[in-house]
Amino acid sequence: MIKGYEIERKFLVKQPDTDILDVKRKISITQTYLKNGENNAQRRVRRIVDGENIIYTYTEKLFITAVTRKEMEYEIDESEYNRLIVQACEDYSPINKVRYCFDYQNQLFELDVYPFSDNLAIMEIELDSEEQEISFPDNVTILKEVTSDSDYSNASLANAGAFPEQYM
DSSP, X not given: OEEEEEEEEEEEEEOOOGGGSEEEEEEEXXXXXXXXXXXXXXXXXXXXXXXXXXXXXXXXXXXXXXXXXXXEEEEEOHHHHHHHHTTBXXXXXXXXXXXXXXXXXXXXXXXXXXXXXXXXXEEEEEESSTXXXXXXXXXXXXXXXXXXXXXXXXXXXXXXXXXXXXXX
């Protein structure tokens, strides 16, 4: 079980050619939001396909600021996943995405590509502090920061099945 704080920033980007990124890992994720937990914690389960392996995780997040969250995440087995999935929040559709994890100047970025867009993606980076400087990859075009924009949360994107129209 992992407990701690997650400091993360998210950016809407033009979907880059993943062949020119220093991709370390490519995984397929199905993420399902569950009914909120204690203290209104956001809860979710993930089914992650990593090569021939299937991994299931459970996560709870309490939002401290737009950038910082208290997070508890751990791996679960398939039976626990199936037990939890029945607690799915009816307000949010599950979301599917392919995540490319890549390095750039000793920073680990995660690029999430969604089936509903061929030209846009979300790029995230976890930080040590909210003030940490980020060196952005030269071959990725940042359109805007969306860290605190709920229209770009996975839950909103899943329900809309698209990115907000100003970038379509």
